[in-house]
Amino acid sequence: MATKTLLQGINDALHTEMGRDERVLIFGEDVGLNEGVFRATTDLQKEFGEERVFSTPLTETGIVGAAIGMAVYGLKPVPEIQFSDFIYPAFDQIVSEMAKFRYRSGGEYTCPMVIRTPYGGGIRGGLYHSQSPEAYFTHTPGLKVVIPSTPGDAKGLLASAIRGEDPVIFMEPKKIYRAVKGDVPDGDYTVPIGPARVAREGTDLSIFCYGAMVPVCEMAAEKAQEKDGFNVEIIDLRTLYPIDETAILQSVRKTGRALIVYEAPKTCGYGSEIAAIIAEQAVDSLEAPIKRIGGFDIPFPYTLEKIYVPDAIRVYLGIKDVLDYA
Amino acid sequence: MDRGLTLDKHKGNTSMSDNLLQVIQDNAKTAKLPPGLSEADIKRMYEGMVMVRAYDERQKKLQRSGRIGFCVTSTGEEAVQIGTAAALEPADWIYPYYRQYGMLMYRGASLDVLANHLFGNTTDLAKGRQMPAHYTHKETNFVSFSSVIGTHLTHAVGTAMAAQYKGDDVVVATYIGDGGTSSNDFHAALTFAGVRKAPVVFFIVNNQYAISLPVEKQCAAESLHTKGAGYGIPAIRVDGNDIIAVYQAAQEAYARARRGEGPTLVELLTYRAGPHSSSDDPSRYRSQEEMDEWNAKDPLERCKRFMQQLGIWTEAYETQLWESIREKMVEFTNAAEKIDEPSWETMFDDVYAELPDALRRQRDELIATESEFPRDNEGEFPL
Numbered sequence: 001m002a003t004k005t006l007l008q009g010i011n012d013a014l015h016t017e018m019g020r021d022e023r024v025l026i027f028g029e030d031v032g033l034n035e036g037v038f039r040a041t042t043d044l045q046k047e048f049g050e051e052r053v054f055s056t057p058l059t060e061t062g063i064v065g066a067a068i069g070m071a072v073y074g075l076k077p078v079p080e081i082q083f084s085d086f087i088y089p090a091f092d093q094i095v096s097e098m099a100k101f102r103y104r105s106g107g108e109y110t111c112p113m114v115i116r117t118p119y120g121g122g123i124r125g126g127l128y129h130s131q132s133p134e135a136y137f138t139h140t141p142g143l144k145v146v147i148p149s150t151p152g153d154a155k156g157l158l159a160s161a162i163r164g165e166d167p168v169i170f171m172e173p174k175k176i177y178r179a180v181k182g183d184v185p186d187g188d189y190t191v192p193i194g195p196a197r198v199a200r201e202g203t204d205l206s207i208f209c210y211g212a213m214v215p216v217c218e219m220a221a222e223k224a225q226e227k228d229g230f231n232v233e234i235i236d237l238r239t240l241y242p243i244d245e246t247a248i249l250q251s252v253r254k255t256g257r258a259l260i261v262y263e264a265p266k267t268c269g270y271g272s273e274i275a276a277i278i279a280e281q282a283v284d285s286l287e288a289p290i291k292r293i294g295g296f297d298i299p300f301p302y303t304l305e306k307i308y309v310p311d312a313i314r315v316y317l318g319i320k321d322v323l324d325y326a
Numbered sequence: 327m328d329r330g331l332t333l334d335k336h337k338g339n340t341s342m343s344d345n346l347l348q349v350i351q352d353n354a355k356t357a358k359l360p361p362g363l364s365e366a367d368i369k370r371m372y373e374g375m376v377m378v379r380a381y382d383e384r385q386k387k388l389q390r391s392g393r394i395g396f397c398v399t400s401t402g403e404e405a406v407q408i409g410t411a412a413a414l415e416p417a418d419w420i421y422p423y424y425r426q427y428g429m430l431m432y433r434g435a436s437l438d439v440l441a442n443h444l445f446g447n448t449t450d451l452a453k454g455r456q457m458p459a460h461y462t463h464k465e466t467n468f469v470s471f472s473s474v475i476g477t478h479l480t481h482a483v484g485t486a487m488a489a490q491y492k493g494d495d496v497v498v499a500t501y502i503g504d505g506g507t508s509s510n511d512f513h514a515a516l517t518f519a520g521v522r523k524a525p526v527v528f529f530i531v532n533n534q535y536a537i538s539l540p541v542e543k544q545c546a547a548e549s550l551h552t553k554g555a556g557y558g559i560p561a562i563r564v565d566g567n568d569i570i571a572v573y574q575a576a577q578e579a580y581a582r583a584r585r586g587e588g589p590t591l592v593e594l595l596t597y598r599a600g601p602h603s604s605s606d607d608p609s610r611y612r613s614q615e616e617m618d619e620w621n622a623k624d625p626l627e628r629c630k631r632f633m634q635q636l637g638i639w640t641e642a643y644e645t646q647l648w649e650s651i652r653e654k655m656v657e658f659t660n661a662a663e664k665i666d667e668p669s670w671e672t673m674f675d676d677v678y679a680e681l682p683d684a685l686r687r688q689r690d691e692l693i694a695t696e697s698e699f700p701r702d703n704e705g706e707f708p709l
């Protein structure tokens with residue numbers, strides 16, 4: 001067990017899985033010699049060689065399309081898309097091909113592969129280095145979508161994704177790549193894809209969140225405890241699809257109040273699905289309306305990033321709002 | 327690695343079909359004025375390049391001292407920008423990517439247009455929405471672009487088709503890096519432009535790298551200009567550090583477009599002398615020797631040599647030029663820094679022509695909390 005950053009957790013998983021399984025290949029823009037623009041692939045080319053870890057030409061269609069072909073042939077490609085903002089040139093490959101290969105071939109052909117991509121705000125990247133496109137992928141049957149918020153989960157979930165049989169979009173909260181530290185078990189370690197995690201136990205209100213919003217919600221929950229004596233529960237969803245409905249319903253039935261926090265634009269964002277699940281299956285246990293806090297329904301701004309991304313203040317106000325409801 | 331050797335093969339003639347167009351003879355004692363260019367034209371181009379170099383110096387300084395968050399420079403690629411801009415007419419359009427802002431200055435944009443964008447302040451034409459290096463300037467037909475590599479190329483073709491349809495005497499110049507030639511839209515744009523004979527000129531700025539990837543790992547073709555042939559588009563390779571050659575190639579390509587003969591592909595061989603951006607560390611992937619080799623072919627130095635050969639360059643001219651330009655850079659950027667950042671409610675403008683009700687509610691809710699909880703410190707919790 002060692003204390004690592006989230007980024008090191010990811011690197012650890014890549015190392016470990018490459019060591020375990022020769023079918024694992026890593027490629028993407030600048031991931032070889034340069035070890036990725038965020039250095040997620042540090043030492044991998046050195047250790048495993050250019051055959052297994054290489055930088056590609058600048059074509060996301062090529063990266064994902066070629067990975068699909070490899071997966072169909074039995075390899076386990078783990079391509080990187082440098083920023084999730086640049087995943088759209090590969091959207092067709094992801095949505096029409098990767099997601100549907102198994103289904104359309106009656107299970108004859110499959111695409112076990114993992115697309116890793118950093119997402120979200122936090123680096124002052126403006127419109128095209130900050131987006132959170134998870135809902136496009138959770139809206140696509142055939143894909144699993146995973147977003148870790150702790151270094152240990154980053155390693156364990158990525159390892160599970162690589163060992164799995166289905167295509168996974170593995171989105172990495174770049175804002176907390178280095179800001180978050182935590183225990184990461186050495187060697188072989190997996191965290192199952194599916195179950196959510198209780199990040200903070202509480203009784204008064206449930207917050208549902210994932211990725212970079214988890215530490216923000218934790219900060220707001222601490223403040224609410226300190227200032228108002230509110231006892232807030234936080235559910236870190238970890239896997240967005242398949243969704244852990246049981247954990248969501250259990251928590252909301254306990255607290256009777258739900259706040260959902262995500263950084264993507266609010267309308268039709270992933271949090272809308274959580275709200276719908278609660279409304280459909282647990283409306284009888286609600287003591288206040290469900291509340292969503294999301295990014296505003298605008299493109300991601302540069303100078304005003306700090307106002308755009310939900311912060312602890314906005315979440316704290318949301319907590320008060322839901323708990324003040326008589 | 328011996329990228330750069332091709333630049334040493336002097337051809338010294340101006341035929342469009344040559345493998346490498348070069349005009350400036352570095353070792354000559356004297357030179358003649360190239361056809362169509364006056365001494366004043368050449369000086370103006372040189373001064374344009376000095377402006378770009380000085381602007382980059384200033385950007386770097388501001389970024390290193392934390393006064394701006396990020397910067398993209400184009401050191402080594404000044405001839406590419408100024409040479410192709412100088413051959414354009416004011417009515418012509420430009421679809422650039424992030425390394426062609428020098429064209430803006432050359433085409434008359436005030437320096438505060440650039441400086442305000444660096445700071446993303448309230449007078450920034452992009453209203454502080456894009457990260458630095460994503461300039462927009464309608465006045466000079468310099469079209470706003472995204473960070474997504476390659477996507478503007480098809481727009482350039484569409485604009486050229488529109489100008490052709492309307493019978494306007496407008497040519498479109500568009501730019502793409504060596505990396506960007508691998509993008510989907512590069513293929514789509516050349517496909518369209520070739521078939522429709524659109525009045526567009528594609529400039530491939532082959533600066534040898536796409537972040538860390540050297541061009542020989544980007545594409546297996548011996549030269550990127552050969553990509554034109556597959557689409558039926560005439561192509562030429564030019565010494566991109568030779569501003570006269572760049573100018574002449576651009577001039578001829580624009581003229582073809584104006585005559586209705588369709589698109590041209592121009593590969594400009596150059597070198598990204600600086601890092602990809604302020605976030606990049608080139609020592610991870612390229613050698614000092616290689617950088618030195620290219621620095622010896624610096625476009626400003628070569629233009630200077632050419633001016634010396636023409637007898638129109640003096641030390642005094644040089645010193646005075648740099649002094650006055652550097653002073654301007656400091657003045658404009660300092661002024662931009664003092665201007666406020668955009669107010670919160672402006673974030674909601676320009677998403678649509680008219681603000682939809684639901685979005686208005688989001689805006690009003692946010693503004694209602696502004697006075698209650700001023701956010702002065704990122705990440706701080708001022709409660």
Ligand SMILES: Cc1ncc(C[n+]2csc(CCOP(=O)(O)OP(=O)(O)O)c2C)c(N)n1
Nearest residue numbers: 029086473474475503504505506535536537
């Ligand atoms: C579609 C897309 N993929 C990846 C990126 C990240 N990225 C930004 S610049 C760049 C390299 C571009 O190289 P090149 O086209 O040669 O232009 P240069 O920067 O060398 O001028 C990459 C990979 C991007 N902006 N867009």
